[in-house]
Amino acid sequence: MIGDFALQIDRYEPVESGQVYRMLGMRSKIGGPFIRETKSGSEISAAKLNKVKAGDFIYSRLFAWQGSFGLIPEEMDGCYVSNEFPLYELDTSKVIPEYLVYWFGLPHVQKMVEADCSGSTPGTRNRFKEIFFERLDIELPSIEQQKSIVKSIQLLEQKRSAVIDLRSTVLADAQAMLSSAFHKLIEGAVYKPMSEVAPIVRRQIEITVNGEYPELGARSFGKGIFHKPTLIGAELDWQKLYAVHSGDLVLSNIKAWEGAIAAAGDNDHGRVGSHRYITCVPVEGVTTANFLAFYLLTQEGIEQVQAASPGSADRNRTLAMKRLEKIKVPVPDYDKQLWFNQLQSYVEKIKQAQSENATELEALMPSILDKAFKGELV
The missing domain is CATH 3.90.220.20 (DNA methylase specificity domains)
Structure with a gap:
């Protein structure tokens, strides 16, 4: 069980009105934590907050069913979370932290988590309490095997991220070109x-x-x-x-x-x-x-x-x-407007193609995880 190698962390501090707090949120699909907002203590209703450290394992009790699991990166060290975001220290002699995060991205694991968070509607789902988290059974291969699996996933994830970055660049360039053409077209109009x-x-x-x-x-x-x-x-x-x-x-x-x-x-x-x-x-x-x-x-x-x-x-x-x-x-020349509309059409086709590509890239991650954990990635 996860509870055999995960120890819940309590670094709670009382909220002080004069202090500024960087508050974290959690992305779905093992996207990890992000800085949600910065608030002064006077704006926070909670009496206390938990302070995070780099390397902590974190998840969202409210959105675990959407895959909200991750690790605290160095740049978020010292941020804060409410009690809806349990923190854990992992025994790294038994588990590689990234291995556990990727494990929670597996479709069948997500179904197990969702079963513990059942409710009548997504908006009324039960919280994934710590007892649910700690009692989950996980088979752990050797540390060396875990490292190998993590490395194979990260290599493919780097390539996937590079494609996503390229897609964003293409879209930004296409929009910039369109904007430039438009402003030249209306000069003197x-x-x-x-x-x-x-x-x-x-x-x-x-x-x-x-x-x-x-x-x-x-x-x-x-x-x-x-x-x-x-x-x-x-x-x-x-x-x-x-x-x-x-x-x-x-x-x-x-x-x-x-x-x-x-x-x-x-x-x-x-x-x-x-x-x-x-x-x-x-x-x-x-x-x-x-x-x-x-x-x-x-x-x-x-x-x-x-x-x-x-x-x-x-x-x-x-x-x-x-x-x-x-x-x-x-109101520039009508024929020039028609030309610009055609240009818009070309850019829209690029956006559509990139959108389809983004959907495929998103669907690729579960497949990568599944093959990696089965030892099918070369």
């Missing part, structure tokens, strides 16, 4: 109000009892349009719905200030949006939804949207249609 180049068009639809209405929404921070479940007419009462067409500029009137702005594509044509969504139709031969969406998500553009969305609280920051119509946008 005339700015015109939205009412002239992309007037608001509201296509209210008649709701029938037997009607079905596939809904859409726009994600914040420029993350595009997403599809919601289909609405059933018989289940609607006071709601008003508006049709969205391909080529529309779609804005959430309550979240536009944080980037809920997007261009509707062919897959979005015919879907509906609630009264919270405003659709603008670009004048043919003057501008396009893709170009406008890109501008409104730039620093200059979003500042205009935010200025047109006053309010003292997030939920009260509403973009009124009259204010939207007055926002001025650059």
Whole structure:
């Protein structure tokens, strides 16, 4: 059992109002600890905190079922955690600390942990208490074998990390290129109000009892349009719905200030949006939804949207249609806009390919761990 070589650490200190504390959190999927926030003692409700040291084994009682296990690195030595993050000192004559962390990343081990954290929903799962942790059975090969397994995993993990870093660089470079091209394109361009180049068009639809209405929404921070479940007419009462067409500029009137702005594509044509969504139709031969969406998500553009969305609280920051119509946008040569839209399309394909690659890389880790522990890695 793990309790045979793991000793729980108690370095609790009373919280002092004048002291500053670097507080840790835990990532899922054996991603290890991270510095979550820095707080003064006066901002902390707990009466005491546990001080960590480099090399401590740590896990999250609340999120162990998601694989929140790891080791404290040197740069986090001296940070603090609440009692929801048990700390352990491992007997390194019996176990290599990294070996134990990787062991908790194995799919079948995760199932064992999850079984001890069962609950009706993920939000109400039981904590993975120390007694559960300490009583888990683990077969330990010799220290030399453990070192060999850890080394083989780390070698592949280094290669995987290099690919992830390269992917991030490619995405950053593509976005920088797009931004540079955009700013060159609008140099000297005339700015015109939205009412002239992309007037608001509201296509209210008649709701029938037997009607079905596939809904859409726009994600914040420029993350595009997403599809919601289909609405059933018989289940609607006071709601008003508006049709969205391909080529529309779609804005959430309550979240536009944080980037809920997007261009509707062919897959979005015919879907509906609630009264919270405003659709603008670009004048043919003057501008396009893709170009406008890109501008409104730039620093200059979003500042205009935010200025047109006053309010003292997030939920009260509403973009009124009259204010939207007055926002001025650059209108360079139409053909150049079409060229830029094509460039956006190329970058979007790169992002999609990288996203698929990221999913594959994430799925690769459990396989690496499984083969390593079975001795199948060469």
